[in-house]
Amino acid sequence: MNALVPGRECGNCNICCIVPAIDKPDIQKISGAVCRNCTARGCAIYEARPDVCRTYYCGWRRLELIDADWRPDLSGVFVELEVGNIPPQYNANFGLILVLVGNPLRTIREPRFIDFVTRCVANNIMVSLGFPGPHGKQSAQLPLNNKAMLEATRRSRAEVRLILEKTLKRLSGHNFIPYDMVHGGQDFST
Ligand code: SF4
Numbered sequence: 001m002n003a004l005v006p007g008r009e010c011g012n013c014n015i016c017c018i019v020p021a022i023d024k025p026d027i028q029k030i031s032g033a034v035c036r037n038c039t040a041r042g043c044a045i046y047e048a049r050p051d052v053c054r055t056y057y058c059g060w061r062r063l064e065l066i067d068a069d070w071r072p073d074l075s076g077v078f079v080e081l082e083v084g085n086i087p088p089q090y091n092a093n094f095g096l097i098l099v100l101v102g103n104p105l106r107t108i109r110e111p112r113f114i115d116f117v118t119r120c121v122a123n124n125i126m127v128s129l130g131f132p133g134p135h136g137k138q139s140a141q142l143p144l145n146n147k148a149m150l151e152a153t154r155r156s157r158a159e160v161r162l163i164l165e166k167t168l169k170r171l172s173g174h175n176f177i178p179y180d181m182v183h184g185g186q187d188f189s190t
């Protein structure tokens, strides 16, 4: 999955330089911390940025099925892609984690969010709701492909919304555990 969706640019977004932990030999950053190289005009070391930063693109940059107006900093949804080891019962060879990086409750109540989840579940695409942990902690996620959600997608937006709200409540009460870094020596966390 190397192609990018034409016409989509990161612009002022820097969510992937903040939300996830980065744990590579040439750069480390704890989850939730702004990378030290982030500036108002973008990455301060753009030409010399590490390989992981050169090759990483979120789901919005990679998948046409994600709506054009879902740039993560504007929509509050950071779509992380899962590739490899996708169980065979799903129809796509990737999975989506919809990480809520804005106002979570407002986001999941938006009709466009409910409709996107409905499309994924109805089309049997692996999709989870994600919640970033506090600084330095692992994020949490819960799958949305289940019988109750599938039945809700056949009935109404209101029922899908109810399940999303229950799922979010479980995620926000999650016991977040620390992310143990494997690498060290190049910590760019602020
Ligand atoms: S989260 Fe996506 S849109 Fe935002 S900077 Fe990263 S790759 Fe670009």
Ligand code: SF4
Pocket: 016, 017, 035, 036, 037, 038, 042, 043, 044, 045, 046, 049, 050, 053, 188
């Ligand atoms: S070094 Fe990487 S994570 Fe840091 S600001 Fe630049 S692109 Fe983002």
